[in-house]
Amino acid sequence: xxxxxxxxxxxxxxxxxxxxxxxxxxxxxxxxxxxxxxxxxxxxxxxxxxxxxxxxxxxxxxxxxxxxxxxxxxxxxxxxxxxxxxxxxxxxxxxxxxxxxxxxxxxxxxxxxxxxxxxxxxxxxxxxxxxxxxxxxxxxxxxxxxxxxxxxxxxxxxxxxxxxxxxxxxxxxxxxxxxxxxxxxxxxxxxxxxxxxxxxxxxxxxxxxxxxxxxxxxxxxxxxxxxxx
Numbered sequence: 001x002x003x004x005x006x007x008x009x010x011x012x013x014x015x016x017x018x019x020x021x022x023x024x025x026x027x028x029x030x031x032x033x034x035x036x037x038x039x040x041x042x043x044x045x046x047x048x049x050x051x052x053x054x055x056x057x058x059x060x061x062x063x064x065x066x067x068x069x070x071x072x073x074x075x076x077x078x079x080x081x082x083x084x085x086x087x088x089x090x091x092x093x094x095x096x097x098x099x100x101x102x103x104x105x106x107x108x109x110x111x112x113x114x115x116x117x118x119x120x121x122x123x124x125x126x127x128x129x130x131x132x133x134x135x136x137x138x139x140x141x142x143x144x145x146x147x148x149x150x151x152x153x154x155x156x157x158x159x160x161x162x163x164x165x166x167x168x169x170x171x172x173x174x175x176x177x178x179x180x181x182x183x184x185x186x187x188x189x190x191x192x193x194x195x196x197x198x199x200x201x202x203x204x205x206x207x208x209x210x211x212x213x214x215x216x217x218x219x220x221x222x223x224x225x226x227x228x229x
Contacts (some may be wrong), residue, residue, distance in 0.1 A: 001021060001022065001023060001024055001058075001059065002021065002022040002024075002056070002057075002058050002150065002182055003021050003056065003057045003058075004018050004019060004020050004021070004045075004054075004056045005019055005054055005055050005056070006018075006019055006053060006054035006055075007019070007041075007044055007045075007051050007053075007054035007055065007056050007064075008051060008052045008053045008054050009040060009044055009049055009051055009052050009206075010052045014206060015206060016037045016040055016041075016206030016207065017053075017054065017206065017207055018037075018041050018044070018054075018203075018207065018208055019054075019208060020201060020208050020211050022182060022184070022199075023182075024059070024149070024180070024182055025176075025177075025180045025181070025182055026182055026183075026198045026199065027173065027176055027182075027183040027185070027196055027197045027198050027199075028183065028184050028185070028197060028198065028199050028200065028201055029185050029187055029192065029193030029196065029197035029199075029200045029201070029214070030042075030184060030185065030186045030187070030200075030201045030203055031187065031188075031190065031193060031200055031201070031202050031203070031227055031228060032202055032203035032204050032209075032227060033204065033227070034188075036203045036204050036205060036206065037203050037205070037206040037207070038186045038203050039154055039186060040206075041186075041203065042075065042152045042154050042184065042186060044056075045071075045073065045152060045184070046068060046071060046073060046075045046152055047066065047067060047068030047071055048068065051064060058072050058073075058149065058150055058182075059149075071148075072148050072149050072150055073148050073149075073150035073151065073152060074095075074143035074146045074148045074150075074151050074152070075143075075151075075152040075153075075154065076136075076139055076140060076143050076151070076152070076153050076154070076156040077154045077155075077156060078154060078155045078156055078157075078158055078159060080127075080135045080136050080138070080139040080156075081139065082127040082135055082138060082139060083127070084126060084127050084128055085126070086126070086127075087123060087124055087125065087126060088114070088119065088122050088123045088124070088125050088126075088127070088130065088138050089110060089114070089123040089124065091127065091138055091139075091142060092110045092113055092114060092123075092138060092141045092142045092145055093106070093107075093110050093145070094142060095141075095142040095143065095144075095145040095146045096109065096110070096145050096146070109145050110123075110141075110145060111123070113141040113142075113144040113145045114138075114141050116141065116144060116175060117137040117138070117140055117141045117144075117171065117175075118137065118171075119134060119137050119138060119141070122134060122138075132159060132160060133160055133164045133167075133168065136156055136157060136160070136168060137168070137171075139156070140156075140168075140171075140172065144175065144179075148181075149180070149181060149182060150181070150182045150183075150184075151176070151181050151182070151183045151184075152183075152184050152185075153172070153183065153184070153185035153186065154186050155186050155187060155188070156168075157169065157192075158187070158188070158189075165192065166192075166195055169192055169195045169196045170195065170196075172196060173195070173196045183196075184201075185197065190217055190228045193214065193217060194214060194217055194218075197214045198213070198214055199211065199212060199213050199214055200212055200213075200214060200216065200217065202224065202227045204227065209227070210223070210224060210227075212224070
């Protein structure tokens, strides 16, 4: 279980604090207005921002103060962050070893991750030879080879057209169920939440305003409507 307890961040006059629990293997969409603190929450979880207080734990591991690379998670941003001079294979392999010194078994893991995202025949190509959707698939494969139980998605598919975005979300959902991965996904699109999520966190003014089952989006209360329309 992911347990976030009063995880806070103070910046100038702003004060943000988050508390919630998520079941292992669940997929949670994070919705809320721009500037509400959605991406700040992910930055606190992955170690890009130091918390002002509180704690976060996954299963029995309290990782509040762990360095980013030691945390039990991977994160996929809107920008795919691929290295243009490296092949798709090597960009995926970076998730295992930044020096690209892989064993035969690790190379098989890279091949399998590429297969899982449907790009096993593109591994020799450079990022400049790939479409936007293919680049994000490579970035997703790089997350998969890290074999972390928690995956954070910070609007990674928002630049894709609606049909391709839905295909990517469906693929992530299948892979998450296959590997038992717990997912948190920031999105501005309620339809994306309905495509992938089991439940929803509504973030407003730096805190969790509501934590509800995804079914609530089909018949939202007046309060929830203010966050999705």
